[in-house]
Amino acid sequence: MANSxxxxxxxxxxxxxxxxxxxxxxxxxxxxxxxELAEFGARVHTCARNESxxxxxxxxxxxxxxxxxxxxxxxxxxxxxxxxxxxxSSEFNGKLDILVNNVxxxxxxxxxxxxxxxYAVLMATNLESTYHLNQLAHPLLKASGRGNIILMSSVGGVxxxxxxxxxxxxxxxxxxxxxxxxxxxxxxxxRVNSVAPWFIRTPLADTVLCDKEYLEKVEGRTPLGxxxxxxxxxxxxxxxxxxxxxxxxxxxxxxxxxxxxERFRHAVVxxxxxFGARVHKCARNEFxxxxxxxxxxxxxxxxxxxxxxxxxxxxxxxxxxNVSSKFNGKLNILVRSIY
Ligand SMILES: NC(=O)c1ccc[n+]([C@@H]2O[C@H](COP(=O)([O-])OP(=O)(O)OC[C@H]3O[C@@H](n4cnc5c(N)ncnc54)[C@H](OP(=O)(O)O)[C@@H]3O)[C@@H](O)[C@H]2O)c1
Numbered sequence: 001m002a003n004s005x006x007x008x009x010x011x012x013x014x015x016x017x018x019x020x021x022x023x024x025x026x027x028x029x030x031x032x033x034x035x036e037l038a039e040f041g042a043r044v045h046t047c048a049r050n051e052s053x054x055x056x057x058x059x060x061x062x063x064x065x066x067x068x069x070x071x072x073x074x075x076x077x078x079x080x081x082x083x084x085x086x087x088x089s090s091e092f093n094g095k096l097d098i099l100v101n102n103v104x105x106x107x108x109x110x111x112x113x114x115x116x117x118x119y120a121v122l123m124a125t126n127l128e129s130t131y132h133l134n135q136l137a138h139p140l141l142k143a144s145g146r147g148n149i150i151l152m153s154s155v156g157g158v159x160x161x162x163x164x165x166x167x168x169x170x171x172x173x174x175x176x177x178x179x180x181x182x183x184x185x186x187x188x189x190x191r192v193n194s195v196a197p198w199f200i201r202t203p204l205a206d207t208v209l210c211d212k213e214y215l216e217k218v219e220g221r222t223p224l225g226x227x228x229x230x231x232x233x234x235x236x237x238x239x240x241x242x243x244x245x246x247x248x249x250x251x252x253x254x255x256x257x258x259x260x261x262e263r264f265r266h267a268v269v270x271x272x273x274x275f276g277a278r279v280h281k282c283a284r285n286e287f288x289x290x291x292x293x294x295x296x297x298x299x300x301x302x303x304x305x306x307x308x309x310x311x312x313x314x315x316x317x318x319x320x321x322n323v324s325s326k327f328n329g330k331l332n333i334l335v336r337s338i339y
Contacts, residue, residue, distance in 0.1 A: 012244040016041035019144075020098035020241070021088050021137070023075050023129075025068075026053040028202030029152065030102040032230035036238045038066035042098065045088050047073040075103050075129040076121065085136040096140035098241045101130040101174075102152045106167045108208060114166060126170035134181060138188070147190035148241045151178050155198045155256045163208075171196070175252040182250030191249040193240050198256035199227040220285035223258030268335055273301035277333065280323050282308035 020037050024030035025046030038044045038061065047070060048054055054070045061068040069091060073084040088096060104126045107118050130151055141147030156163055157171025178194035185192065199205050199218050209215045209227065219226055233255050239245055240253075254260045269281050281303055283289050289305040304326065308319040323331060 013242055014041055015098075015238070015241060018042040018097040018241070019092040019095065020044045020100065021084075021096060022046045022098075022100040022102055023073075023133070024048055024103035025070070026050065026057050028204055029197070029200060029230050029233050030100075031057070032234035033100055033102060033237050034068055035061070035064075035066065036231070036234040037098065037100075037241065038068055040238055040242075042241075043067040043069075043092070045069050045071065045091060047071045047075070047084055049074045075133065076124040078132060081129060081132050081136060085133070085140075088137075089140055092140070094140060095143045096137055097144045097146055098148045098150070099133065099137045099141060100150045100152070100237060101133055102150075103129060104152055104154075104170070106164055106204065108164050108167075111165045119166060122164075122166050122170060126167070127173055130174060131177065134177075138185070138190075141185075141190045142188040145189050146243075147185075147188065149178075149181065149190060149192040150237050150240055151175075151192070151194040153178075153194040153196040153252060155196050155254055155260055157194075158196055158252065158254060159260055161198075161259075178252060179250045186249065191240075191246075193249060194252045195233060195236055195240070196252050196254045196256070197228060197233050198222065198254070198259045200233055200255075201227055201229055217285075221259065222256070223261065226257065228255060228257060269303060270299075270301070272333065272335075273299075273303055278302040278304075278327070280304050280306065280326060282306045282310070282319055284309045 015037055018041065020042045022030055022034050022037065022044055023046070025034040025044070026048040030046070034044050034046050044067065046068060049072065051072045054072060058068060058070055071084050071087045073080045075081055075084070105122065107114070107122055134149060137149070141149065151174045153174045154167070154171040155161060156168035157175050161168065175194050175196070178192050181190075182192040199209065201209070205227070209218065215227070236253060236255055240248060269279055273279050279302065282305070284307065286307055289307065293303070293305050306319060306322055308315045310316055310319075
């Protein structure tokens with residue numbers, strides 16, 4: 001009895017016998033996903049533009065005993081996407097269990113400075129490639145009878161994170177695509193989810209996080225107080241592809257150290273102020289508070305911003321003294337939104 005329930009559990013938490021295509025597997029998040037899917041038993045095909053990096057990764061995967069093959073492919077090219085899917089189809093006999101649309105890039109600059117070429121590159125790499133690869137993979141995923149698509153999004157597609165409006169728009173579109181495809185292709189036994197990370201330590205993120213001051217601001221804004229690691233994203237992707245996740249589809253799941261919970265706090269402050277309340281809002285991060293203050297001053301809201309780390313007894317006491325003196329010893333509403 002114990003044995004049969006054990007083997008049932010093993011099947012639910014395994015990718016044994018499954019096949020996967022992961023785009024952009026030589027670096028960063030994609031690399032971690034390739035390894036974790038293969039470690040859980042999947043045969044994986046990956047792609048990237050740089051052939052020598054693909055070869056080096058392949059050597060390493062062979063040494064680890066992982067079953068990974070590759071194609072050189074720039075996913076922003078329609079013709080190369082078609083060739084990639086032909087290779088996948090012939091390798092996996094016309095069936096594919098898992099498609100991870102991981103490739104994406106970011107151009108960090110203000111909206112007013114984006115050129116037409118940059119617009120085209122970002123749309124082709126992030127959105128068009130994802131859309132078209134899904135279309136191309138559909139017959140293979142349907143043939144598998146247990147298809148799974150993961151779309152790599154970003155918290156930029158969920159909240160405003162001041163990185164690049166166009167990058168965020170592509171990721172917002174990807175989240176919407178996940179919802180629609182989940183419904184459209186449910187009849188074909190294909191599940192579709194999007195995964196939305198906050199800053200994760202990768203070569204792409206390093207281009208902005210190498211600025212120590214910027215890194216400190218990012219960490220200060222993140223409830224867990226640090227950026228994420230690639231394995232913290234690949235573990236979610238792997239779980240979503242397992243039979244254990246068989247009832248999860250159409251979701252956008254954030255891997256963000258708590259960042260997107262800020263939405264709730266911001267909304268509470270704004271709404272109370274909109275209805276005429278004077279609001280005192282505390283946080284630890286001076287930079288973030290300053291940004292909120294400027295934004296709300298523009299809207300004409302009466303909000304003040306003390307710095308306070310609520311894990312410190314002393315600072316809590318100071319905060320309440322401050323509140324008492326500001327509101328003449330009376331308080332109508334107390335909202336505690338820090339966990
Ligand atoms: N890192 C973060 O903080 C973060 C946060 C939120 C979301 N994301 C998303 O996560 C995904 C992966 O990001 P990452 O940080 O791991 O990126 P990365 O470090 O730049 O790695 C990207 C991988 O994709 C490949 N690649 C890039 N452009 C390609 C193209 N046009 N065709 C084929 N392969 C291509 C790269 O190899 P080649 O250069 O050889 O092609 C590399 O293997 C992206 O969709 C990104 O938007 C990342």
